[in-house]
Amino acid sequence: MKKDVAIVGGGIIGLMTAWQLAQRTNLSIALFEREECGAGATGAAIGGLIPYSFSRSQGVAEVQRQSIQKYPTIAEELRVLTGIDCGYTRAGRIHVFTSDGQRDNAHKDVECSDGWQKMLPAFHKFDGEPEVVIGEFGGLQCDLTAFVKITLLIEALKKACQLAGVEVCEQTPITDLVEICAQAEQVVVATGCWTQALIPDCEVRPVKGQALKLKLPKQIFTRMVRQNEVYLVPYADGTVLVGSTSEPEAGFDITPTAEARNVLFGKACQMVPALAQAEVVDHWAGLRPRGGKRQPLIKRIDGQTLMAAGHHKIGLCLAPSVADAVVQDISSIF
Numbered sequence: 391m392k393k394d395v396a397i398v399g400g401g402i403i404g405l406m407t408a409w410q411l412a413q414r415t416n417l418s419i420a421l422f423e424r425e426e427c428g429a430g431a432t433g434a435a436i437g438g439l440i441p442y443s444f445s446r447s448q449g450v451a452e453v454q455r456q457s458i459q460k461y462p463t464i465a466e467e468l469r470v471l472t473g474i475d476c477g478y479t480r481a482g483r484i485h486v487f488t489s490d491g492q493r494d495n496a497h498k499d500v501e502c503s504d505g506w507q508k509m510l511p512a513f514h515k516f517d518g519e520p521e522v523v524i525g526e527f528g529g530l531q532c533d534l535t536a537f538v539k540i541t542l543l544i545e546a547l548k549k550a551c552q553l554a555g556v557e558v559c560e561q562t563p564i565t566d567l568v569e570i571c572a573q574a575e576q577v578v579v580a581t582g583c584w585t586q587a588l589i590p591d592c593e594v595r596p597v598k599g600q601a602l603k604l605k606l607p608k609q610i611f612t613r614m615v616r617q618n619e620v621y622l623v624p625y626a627d628g629t630v631l632v633g634s635t636s637e638p639e640a641g642f643d644i645t646p647t648a649e650a651r652n653v654l655f656g657k658a659c660q661m662v663p664a665l666a667q668a669e670v671v672d673h674w675a676g677l678r679p680r681g682g683k684r685q686p687l688i689k690r691i692d693g694q695t696l697m698a699a700g701h702h703k704i705g706l707c708l709a710p711s712v713a714d715a716v717v718q719d720i721s722s723i724f
């Protein structure tokens with residue numbers, strides 16, 4: 391039977407959008423995923439919910455900050471509805487600087503951040519985080535940063551969609567946009583870095599990212615830690631996720647490499663030397679969808695089709711706001 395809305399892609403953008411649409415409208419909705427939900431970039435993510443630097447891009451920074459602040463409510467609603475706790479933890483983050491430039495830029499961020507970020511002096515020792523090394527350039531403490539367990543978030547969103555009446559069709563690739571447009575009044579294309587296959591002139595491209603899972607007998611630090619582009623996410627059971635590389639030249643290849651493993655492990659040990667004792671228990675790669683001019687994309691293709699793809703390194707952070715925007719657009723049509 392013809393649906394009001396078809397969503398193509400079961401990553402964080404497709405799932406969050408489907409759930410929000412189902413909760414906030416009476417529309418009939420189907421979600422089509424060619425493998426299983428979370429098979430793309432979303433399943434590869436390390437789960438960080440991080441506010442962007444204000445000094446870098448004011449527009450995206452503000453949306454991103456508002457978006458991550460929706461997660462406590464989302465996590466609680468999902469827990470009540472599905473019984474699945476996605477492990478939302480607002481533990482905060484320590485950003486360890488490696489240059490004067492990083493420290494100077496951070497001063498600007500701190501000035502516009504209403505007290506949720508503060509500078510840390512060189513060689514600062516946290517009482518609660520003795521394992522984290524802050525060097526000669528100092529660092530930044532951010533209290534808004536949080537993280538989730540991504541596999542549980544995907545599971546919870548999929549179940550919440552089903553409970554809300556969304557028809558979730560996995561192992562169902564959509565090969566032709568015209569065909570899917572015949573099955574639904576409105577179509578949302580949320581196919582990540584594979585969007586060009588359905589919308590040939592879109593600018594979304596893959597950027598390979600590799601990540602590691604480390605295991606220690608117990609948790610030795612609680613905040614996320616960042617140095618340059620590498621993040622550590624510490625879980626209560628002693629697991630630490632380390633992400634990630636950025637390899638735009640790799641195309642659609644998702645083979646993990648020994649070189650990336652060594653680089654990520656080495657950088658993790660620089661930030662928290664005790665991680666040298668950790669065992670590497672997993673190593674994977676995923677393909678981030680990078681939009682044109684690096685901007686996240688929500689774009690009307692025509693009266694029936696909306697594209698929501700291109701959220702690159704921050705799709706998880708942006709998903710609640712992207713879903714809001716799509717719900718508003720679709721609701722205005724019906």
Ligand SMILES: Cc1cc2nc3c(=O)[nH]c(=O)nc-3n(C[C@H](O)[C@H](O)[C@H](O)COP(=O)(O)OP(=O)(O)OC[C@H]3O[C@@H](n4cnc5c(N)ncnc54)[C@H](O)[C@@H]3O)c2cc1C
Nearest residue numbers: 399401403424430431432436438564582599676705706707
């Ligand atoms: C190593 C790594 C770490 C990351 N860490 C973070 C992080 O900490 N925080 C953060 O905010 N972001 C992070 N990201 C980025 C984040 O993962 C992405 O921005 C986000 O997952 C993009 O979601 P999406 O739904 O647009 O795409 P995807 O998750 O790729 O979903 C697209 C889905 O569409 C399906 N699909 C494709 N074509 C078709 C078709 N024709 N028919 C049906 N289905 C189709 C795919 O199978 C896929 O499941 C990370 C990424 C990587 C690789």
